[in-house]
Amino acid sequence: MSSIRYQEMTAPPPGIGDRDAVAARIDPLRRVTLKFSLILEDDGDLEALRYARRAMIREERTTGLEWDEPSMEQPLISEAEIRWSVLVSQVGWCREKISELVARANRASEELRRLSE
Numbered sequence: 001m002s003s004i005r006y007q008e009m010t011a012p013p014p015g016i017g018d019r020d021a022v023a024a025r026i027d028p029l030r031r032v033t034l035k036f037s038l039i040l041e042d043d044g045d046l047e048a049l050r051y052a053r054r055a056m057i058r059e060e061r062t063t064g065l066e067w068d069e070p071s072m073e074q075p076l077i078s079e080a081e082i083r084w085s086v087l088v089s090q091v092g093w094c095r096e097k098i099s100e101l102v103a104r105a106n107r108a109s110e111e112l113r114r115l116s117e
Helices: 018-026 043-063 088-116
Strands: 004-008 031-040 081-087
Touching: 004 043, 004 088, 031 043, 031 088, 043 088, 081 088
Parallel strands: none
Antiparallel strands: 004 031, 031 081
């Protein structure tokens, strides 16, 4: 079982009804704050998350980012959550990157546990 888990808690922007939600998706310059709650089993998991993020940032700097691709330098990460303010057009990309971040962090956490045994 994964020791690091997350769940998206992003709420729609205030004042946006069902009809206006379509307009929000069409406006590529509109910003949204993605929120993900984190469930960590121990302090080592937070360090594994930070390690995975640093690795992803190094990769971005080495290979470069695609046009309009959000950087892993942008999200704010704490023990309880990840917050990432992005353009609406970048939301899908960001969700993929958070998923990859957590997967890498879980692998790093498992490796650290295995090495400490």
